[in-house]
Structure formats: C-alpha cells, structure tokens
Amino acid sequence: MKQLESTIKSLEQQVNNLTEMILLLRKEKFGSSSEKTPKPVLSGQICLFNEAEVEADPNAPEPVVKDVHGYKRHNPKSRREERLKDLPVKEILCEIHEDDQNCLRCNTLLRPIGRETVREELEYIPAKLQIIRYVRMAYECPQCKHTDTPYIEKALTPSPLMAHSLASPSTVAHVMYQKYVNAMPLYRQEKDWEQLGFALSRATMANWIIRCSQDYLNPIIAHLREKLRQREILHCDETPVQVLKEEGKKPQSKSTMWLYRTGNDGKAPIILYDYQKSKSGENALNYLKGFIGFLHSDGYAGYNRLKDVTRCGCWAHLRRKFVEAAPTDKRSENGPPTPAEVGRDYCNRLFKIEETLSALSPDERYLKRLELEKPVLEAFWCWIDSLNVLQGSALGKAVVYARNQKRYMENYLLDGRCSLSNNLAENSIRPFTVGRKNWLFSDTPKGASASAAIYSLVETAKANGLNVYAYLNHLLLYMPDADYLNDPDELDDLLPWSERVQTECKL
Incomplete structure (x- = not known):
C-alpha cells in the first residue's frame, strides 16, 4: 500500500512538472517577453509590505488635474532647432523671374522688401569614393649637385x-562600423560597395579587419585591460559563439565570448570582450589576474576560481527565476499571490528602493541600503527558508538557486559603489548577441578575436560619449606612426577619455 502511494505521489509530481513546463513554453512562445510586473500588481503589494506606513509623506503635493498657468510646455520647434543646430545649412532662394518683376497694375519694376523662411528639409547626401594619391616631393642642393x-x-x-593595399583609415573604419555597430555582415556590405561603383570582396574586408585589429587595435586593448584590472568594481558575463575552424573542435561546437566591464565607480567606463574556446573559469582567472575588488556576475560557478575578489550576485537573475515560475502574466484580483509572485515582489521591492538611492553618493547609498534594504533581505530569506517546494518545478529551481546564491546576494551591501544587479554587463554584451543573429558565426579564431577587439573599442567609445566611426578612424589614422613600444604614454592619448580624443571624436 505504501509503495502504491509513493508511486502515485511520484506520478503526480511528474504530471505537475510537465504541466508547468507546458505553461512555461506557451508563455515563452505566445506571452510577452518583458519581465515587467503588471501595474495592478505593483499597486496592490499590501500583502508583503506596510505600504501606507512606509510610503506616506505629508509634504507630498496632491496631483493637479490641470493647471494652465503653471504648466510649462516645450515648444516642439525649439526641440527641432536643438537637433539641427550642428548641421550645415544650404539656402535655396526662390525668386521671381526677372521678366516677371513688374507691377501688374502700372508696370513699375518691383523691388525686394523682405524674405520669408517657408520650410526646412533634411537632405541625405550619399557616400562617394575617391582615390587619395600621396605624391612626395624631392629636393636637391644646387651647390652640392656638382660635387x-x-x-x-x-x-x-x-x-x-x-x-x-588600397585600405585607408576611413574605409576600414567604415567596414568595422557597419559590421560591429549596425550588425551588417560582410556579404551585405559587399553589395553596398558595388552600388558605390567599386568591387570590394568580403574576403578583402575580412583581411582588413583582422590585420588592423592585430596590428593597431590589440595594443589599445592591452592598455585598457591594464586599466581595467586596476579598478575595484567590475561586472562580467559570457555568451556562446560558434567558430567553424577551431582547432580540435567540431564546427557545431560552441566557444565563448567573455565580457568584462567597470562598474559605477565614478570613473571613465571600460568595456572589454575576450574570445576563448571554452567556458572554463580559468579564462576569467587569467584575464583578471591581479584584480582585487568586487566582481558582479550571474550564478556561474566558474567565477569561484577567482581569488582575492568578493563576488556579488545578481538580483535580476534571481527575479527572473520567480517570473518564469509565475503561472500567468496576471494575478487573480481576489485570490492570494502565488509563492512565485511573492518572491518576485520581494525583488521588486529591492529594485524600487534602489531607484530612490540612485542620486546619492556611494557613502550615503551604503548607509541607506542598510537602513531600508537590509530588513527586506532578512524577511526574504526567512520566507525562502519556510518554503516546501516541489522538487524539479520552476518554483523549486528558483528557491534552490536563491539558497545556493545566498552568500553572494548580500555582498552589494558592503560598498555603495556596488550594484544590485549585473544589468550593466548584460546590457554591454547585448550588441554582440544582436550582431550574432545576423552573421551567425565566425569562420576562424583570428576573426573571433578581431571581433572581440573591435566590439571592445566600439562599446567603450559609446560609453564615453564618442562618435564610434570617428574614434575608429582616429585610431587607424594615428596608430601606424605611434611609437608606443618606446613611449607607452602615446597610448594614453588614444584612450576614449583622453582630452584629444574627446575633442576630436565627441558625439
């Protein structure tokens, strides 16, 4: 009898897990991909927190229905003028033909009395190609000529x-910009060059990218890497990439693109990609050798190999686990919240508090977190310990993940510069994943390494407010004559935050 009951219980658990899996698959296929909590849920979270006591503010102004005199409306024309202020202007003067410049009444010659701007249009000027020919002058001494x-x-x-080669800084920078900013594969660029009247093969463009990244961009990347390891707050992430001609691996196998970036420490941001053939934590250990500080990451155990670092877990990852475990996108109005929704609401509460602390200094944020977020964290872990979840279910996986990551999830409280989530790294690696959807794979490891170098400079330039094309062109223009081996300070002048680069390449 007991064996029969155990069998029935096991089958029920299996049915529940399969049902939950079907609901999750339907949600992924037909539901919204957004992880935002529905607004009715946000406004009704009284089951978890004393919202009235916590949020009450007697000095808060009442909402105004309509105040015509006190409402400041922005003139849409002024916004347009702000967008167009840096563009050159070509005026087209519309005049009456000289044969018709007579008065229709007395036939007297008309004279101009004013001008009126009728409209403005934005004109697109297509790119054009030209050959730059360097001609060198030679000089002789007329006195020594006869000696x-x-x-x-x-x-x-x-x-x-x-x-x-016909390659110039502007052409190579354009090819890089199209591929790594606009996610345009080389075979599509090949068609664009045909439209411009020049047959440029994808093989030639690939050679340009690899050669220039090896000769001119990798020294900049190595210099940025040294600067990165001197920081105290870092974020990291990784994503798979397929390389067809990787030695010792099948074309179908996956390699890894790693991302390392600086955090919100008030200094110039650095974002670096690193291509490796595996997802081993040894790669992160070698890349960040010498780094001491806080490292934000997801729950990947490979980061445990890094010594002298304090790992900070990601609450966005943990929240996602509970969102996936929620049966539907909307909660029943009358029914109590499910455990998955309760876990999600705890995470929402932490992110809501973080929004109110964004303008504070790191020291002030550190104290406020202990005051406002520490009680929420204690309540959350007590709630986690009280749960008895179904093993193998989506909720069970979320709870197990929370328990396994508990020792990392509160480390962000140790420093006000740390972040609640690893979203900085996830947002920085997203351009690579978008580009991967277009070009699908890399042909060789050299191409993948070149992609890592260019993505590093592209994303670091964006984060520092630079025009990406202008910065790539700037590097390729000056690096061939830079004597950085004997004078490393020359590389400092080419970094995205240098005064010269900011002056010449500012967006």
Whole structure:
C-alpha cells in the first residue's frame, strides 16, 4: 500500500512538472517577453509590505488635474532647432523671374522688401569614393649637385595602414562600423560597395579587419585591460559563439565570448570582450589576474576560481527565476499571490528602493541600503527558508538557486559603489548577441578575436560619449606612426577619455 502511494505521489509530481513546463513554453512562445510586473500588481503589494506606513509623506503635493498657468510646455520647434543646430545649412532662394518683376497694375519694376523662411528639409547626401594619391616631393642642393656627394632630401609621408593595399583609415573604419555597430555582415556590405561603383570582396574586408585589429587595435586593448584590472568594481558575463575552424573542435561546437566591464565607480567606463574556446573559469582567472575588488556576475560557478575578489550576485537573475515560475502574466484580483509572485515582489521591492538611492553618493547609498534594504533581505530569506517546494518545478529551481546564491546576494551591501544587479554587463554584451543573429558565426579564431577587439573599442567609445566611426578612424589614422613600444604614454592619448580624443571624436 505504501509503495502504491509513493508511486502515485511520484506520478503526480511528474504530471505537475510537465504541466508547468507546458505553461512555461506557451508563455515563452505566445506571452510577452518583458519581465515587467503588471501595474495592478505593483499597486496592490499590501500583502508583503506596510505600504501606507512606509510610503506616506505629508509634504507630498496632491496631483493637479490641470493647471494652465503653471504648466510649462516645450515648444516642439525649439526641440527641432536643438537637433539641427550642428548641421550645415544650404539656402535655396526662390525668386521671381526677372521678366516677371513688374507691377501688374502700372508696370513699375518691383523691388525686394523682405524674405520669408517657408520650410526646412533634411537632405541625405550619399557616400562617394575617391582615390587619395600621396605624391612626395624631392629636393636637391644646387651647390652640392656638382660635387661627388650630391645632397637630395625627400619629404616625409605618413605610414600606410597596410602595405600594398588600397585600405585607408576611413574605409576600414567604415567596414568595422557597419559590421560591429549596425550588425551588417560582410556579404551585405559587399553589395553596398558595388552600388558605390567599386568591387570590394568580403574576403578583402575580412583581411582588413583582422590585420588592423592585430596590428593597431590589440595594443589599445592591452592598455585598457591594464586599466581595467586596476579598478575595484567590475561586472562580467559570457555568451556562446560558434567558430567553424577551431582547432580540435567540431564546427557545431560552441566557444565563448567573455565580457568584462567597470562598474559605477565614478570613473571613465571600460568595456572589454575576450574570445576563448571554452567556458572554463580559468579564462576569467587569467584575464583578471591581479584584480582585487568586487566582481558582479550571474550564478556561474566558474567565477569561484577567482581569488582575492568578493563576488556579488545578481538580483535580476534571481527575479527572473520567480517570473518564469509565475503561472500567468496576471494575478487573480481576489485570490492570494502565488509563492512565485511573492518572491518576485520581494525583488521588486529591492529594485524600487534602489531607484530612490540612485542620486546619492556611494557613502550615503551604503548607509541607506542598510537602513531600508537590509530588513527586506532578512524577511526574504526567512520566507525562502519556510518554503516546501516541489522538487524539479520552476518554483523549486528558483528557491534552490536563491539558497545556493545566498552568500553572494548580500555582498552589494558592503560598498555603495556596488550594484544590485549585473544589468550593466548584460546590457554591454547585448550588441554582440544582436550582431550574432545576423552573421551567425565566425569562420576562424583570428576573426573571433578581431571581433572581440573591435566590439571592445566600439562599446567603450559609446560609453564615453564618442562618435564610434570617428574614434575608429582616429585610431587607424594615428596608430601606424605611434611609437608606443618606446613611449607607452602615446597610448594614453588614444584612450576614449583622453582630452584629444574627446575633442576630436565627441558625439
């Protein structure tokens, strides 16, 4: 009898897990991909927190239905003028033909009395190609000309980007910009070059990208990496990438693109990609060798290999587990919240408090977190310990994840510069994942490493407010003649936050 009851219980558990799996698959296929909590839920979270006592503010102003005199409306024309202020202007003057400039009444010649701007249009000027030919002048000394040692001197010329190639800084920067910012594969760019009247093959463009990244961009990346490891707050993430011609691996196998970036420490942001053939934590250990500080990441156990770091867990990942365990997108108006919704609401509460602390200094944020968020965390862990969940269910996985990551989830309280989530890294790695949907895979490890270098400079330039194309062109223009091996300070002048780069490439 007991064996029969155990069998029935096991089958019921299996049915519940399969039913939950079907609901989750239907939700992923037909439901909204947004993880935002429905507004009715946010306004009715009285089951968890004393909202009235906590949120009450006697000084808060009452909502105004309509106040015409006190309402400041922005003139849409002024916003348009602000957007157009830096663009050159070409005026088209519309005049009456000279044969018709006579008065229809007395036939007297008309004279102009004013001008009126009728409208403005934004004109697109397509790109065009031209050949830049460097011609070097040679000079001789007329006195030494008739001696046994005539003196001849030739003018200096800038070093070529690539020897015996038509590649210029502007063309290579354009190819990189199209592929790594606009996610346009090389075979599509090939068609664009045909429209411009020049046959440029994808193989040639790939060679340009790899050669220039190896010769000119990798030294900048190495310098940025040293700057990165000197910081105290870092975020990291990883995502799979397929490389077809990886030695010792099948074309169908997955390699890994790692991302490391600085946190909200008040300094210039650095975002770096690193291609590796595996997802081993040894890769992060080698890349961040010498780093001491706080490391934000997801729950991947490979980061445990890093020593002298304090791992900070991601509450956005934990919240996502509870969102996936919620049976539907909307809660019943009358019924009590499900355990998954309760867990999600705890996370919502923490993020809501964080929003109110965003303008504070790190020291002030540190104290406020202990005051406002510490009680919520204690209540959350007590609630987690009280749960008896179905093993293997979505809720069970969320609870197990929370219990396993507990020792990392509160470490953000140790420093006001730390973040509640790892969203900085997730947002930084998203451009790579978007591009991957277009070009699908890399052909060789050299191509994947070149992609990592260019994505690093592209995303770091964006984070520092630079025009990405202008910055890539700037690097390719100056790096061929930079003597950075003997004078490393030259690389400092090419970093995204340097005064010269900010002046020439500011967005």
